[in-house]
Amino acid sequence: MARQTALLLTILPALAGALPAPAGAQLIQLDSVPEVTRPAPEAPATPEAAPAVVPTERQWTAPEPAAEDRPSAPEELLLPLRPREPQGSQVAGHRMQGEYPAEDFWLFLPRAVDGAMLEITTLSSINLLPGRSEARVRVNGTEIGTLDLDHFSAAGTDRLAVPDGLLRAGRNLVELQLSQVHRVLCGPEASFGIWTDVISNRSGITIPRADLGEDALSFIAATAAQLSQGRNFMLANSDFSQVLAATPNIAQVEKLFGGLPPEIMIGDYYSVAEEAPQLARLTALPPQAPMPDLPAFRRGGDGAIVLLTDSGQADKIASLLTGALDGPLQETPAPLLAPGEARSFAALGIPAAEGRGHYIRETISFRLPWNWLVLASQRAQMRLDYSFDPGLPKGAVLLVKINDRSIRLLPLDDESHTGGRQEPLVIPFAANQLEPGINEITFEALIPGEPADAACAPLMEPAFRIHDTTSLKVPESPRMTLPRIDRTLASIDISRITMSEAAQRTLPVGLLAQIASVYASDPGAESPADPLPRTGAIRIGIPADLSMIPGDIVSRNVAGLEEALLSPPIPDGEGVDPWANVDQDSWWSVLLDRRKASDSLRALGGKVASLWRGPESDLGGWLVDRSAEAMLLQPSMEEPENLWLVVRPNTDYERLVASLADMQRGSDGPKGQVSLFGYDGSWEVWRSANRPVTMHEPLSFANARAVVGNYVTLSPGRYIAPLFLLAVVCALSMMGLLIASRRRQK
Amino acid sequence: MKRRSLLTGVAALAGLLGAGGPSPAQVIGLEANLEDVWLAWRTANLDATGRVIDQFQRNASHSEGQGYGMLLAASLGDQRSFERMETWTRLNLAIRPDNLMAWRWFPDDTVRVPDLNNASDGDLFRAWALLRAAERFGMPEYRETAGLIVADLVEHCIASHPGGAGFDPLLIPAAEGFETPEGFIYNPSYAMPLAMTELASAFAAPLLAQAARGAVELARALARDGVVPDWVEITAAGPRAAEGFSFDAGYEAMRLPLYLIWSGLTDHPAIHRYADAQKRLPQGEVATIIARQSGQPLSTSRDPGYKALSALVTCTSERRIGSEIPPFSSSSPYYPATLQLFAMIAQIEASPMCIPI
Structure with a gap:
């Protein structure tokens, strides 16, 4: 026009x-x-009574705001600390609890900074004893100082000078090692009452805003600062489908920031300003506006650093930003333990562990091959080489756990010992406590206070040491696999993470890239020794999608799964059984509560059925009274590589993403065929009794016993019944022979 | 040859007559893109009765503000808001014996309309808004009202140039009060070429179209010596500073490059003059008053509305891809906020390469 x-x-x-x-x-x-x-000239249109026209009044004037009222961008900007490991959806307060907690943070800088002051803002529990509670701070491996933890009523900021040459352009590692002492108590319980919140978005390095240029590192630093303020990253794009197609590249970029993958908001070019102006964003020009020499950095009208790109250039963006940060995130995968031979921690690359304090929980992760499968009663063995402080008070104990199940309790106050290094202790345990994939050994110590009603005396020595000569031996297994969600998650191809159409309309589209980022590989990082082929896929859906998910696991239980997703959690107290006071021993008591009777019958049926199908329950019964914010499903055994993540709309998506990210490092998380993500942030796992075992090697005399053991454990009925039948046939045959021989005798 | 040129020109004009307003695709794009921004503008500047409030001018309302608001509502498909504004305008400002509006309304004064004189830009925008609304909302009565306004604008507010027949007529600021002994006072930013030509086409008002051309050519002449000023006196000897009126490019004149871009005249020298002056300032600041002779900024602002206007003009002048039009701010006062929405619409309709980055 x-x-x-x-x-x-x-x-x-x-x-x-x-x-x-x-x-x-x-x-x-x-x-x-x-x-x-x-x-x-015409008759005046103004009525006669109208006052005289004053043309100069027409001049438009705008009162200038007073200088102090004028909004202006601050001259300096705090580049904040970014927690390396997400704590749920917390972006600001990062809680460090216990006597000797340690946490790592990333600090993104646009350039090397000399003469900088590192600001650390903390808020501590009033239980902390000032003077003896402190934080040691290290930057890129060099200790720069110690600060007292004495901000109790309100968050306070301490500053430490950073030696020149220490802060480099790009990613910097800031380590905080806290030492916290309770004012009036000592012991395991007291450990839970002492904490310090590191206010990460108010901690970091302040630089002149002018130092943020129009380059990749400035863009990354500004983005990290924006994320730390709890704000999303904006991607202005006219084409929604192109954003979806660019998910793998967006996920790669999100991976660069470490910690909780940031949520990306897809926005229009024409937007309403937020309270605080954006610091960085990405704008993809529409296809009708092609521009040479893209991607390029420009400055937006609001002062944001804008990464300008053409639509469809997501791969170039990923390369540009990835290349700007030298070095990977330094996230080394858990070491792989080869079954069949004893391997020391040192051989696995696991350093010696020390436990300090009065409640100690030291966890060591290792991996077993995905085709390792022991379900029967084989034994694994740990040869524990440890020492402990001979001065520990009476009652001090050390629990050794495998995947959070105790395998040994060791007293640390045995008077017959003199402390120090102990004779290596052989601890056998059931190998079926281990699983393919990531496993955890936990050393959990409880050291009573001496005395318990006063501040703990300074501890010079660690309570215990687990030496790196400790070894593990896991029995060999035939190469067999079972379908399981965690195995598929370990093989996710991020280009195969998609959203259903209903989810695209309901869930934030940024959730797609966030989840993909969890499974994106860190470029340059050490890859696992036994990488799985990248065949796994996740489709993100909402409850309305459940009825359309193919696969018998879901199709037979749509109503139950929907109910679990749509039911609110039962708060404490609401689940009180009104019949609890009635004589529970009487057989007729079940008739008083129809629901209870139904549950009892179902439980009985389950026990009978388990004789046939094994220990796993049926899904319908398992879902009763459960509620979830999200669920991971492996709907079909025939296609175990295809998962569904069904998310309840308006849930806390970041908590879900944080949990998925967390399972990359530990053994907790979704497994089996149905995993419910609960309101408490934990996963409940259901395993199908009909999981087909797949053998990846021929049956032989050598492996027959282990193979049969796995099959029998998984489906006892299929073996008990023929054996029972055989026994009956034999018995009847014997009876027949007996009767026949007696008749002959007569 | 002359006859053939005339026939070609007339045929082209005939072809334009049925093509008023943005294309359907642009209409859909406008609504989809600017929905949030429009809602923010409406919340900040429009009251429940349909009155557009200028907070900085004693909470007054102007015929210009009502016309602007109605044009925005019509362009962005908000029929209810449009009807509210038109109703309020009819009841409170359209109180003259003709079809033009009184130019200002004070909420707290005993006499709310102290001056019944009109402001031609307010009438022009109201007529344009009614024309667009008639097509957009299928309301033929709006078109009738627009036609009546156009007829009165042509009759009362278009003046012939004192220089004689060799010059085009011009849109004067009001029906009365701006004559001088040697000519008349003129505001270059009251004339919106696109509005004038669309209305001229719709209501067969060639005088209005000629006034549009006159405005464009006068702005071209003024741009030779510097930024186009807020006000000038038109005399037979040519334009000159008007006594008692600003001869710098201030809050009035800043609309001119915007209107020229919106009208598709993206290479007009007035746009380049304005852009050159804005480029003298550091990033983040824009000039709101520019000295005509030197081009130096006399007053600056960081308001996103003024920034948006400056960004659009600079981007268009430099023929860049991607402009620094900032996000819309709900806290911007009425005038810069409205200019920002205009800048966004003008960018979408006439300068698509200057997409905000």
């Missing part, structure tokens, strides 16, 4: 010069166009 107006204006000379013009059928009648003459 504007072009047409310009055209109209250009043709006007022709019109004006030719007036009056001849009229024609297709022509405008121009005879009526008046001569360009000044209109004759």
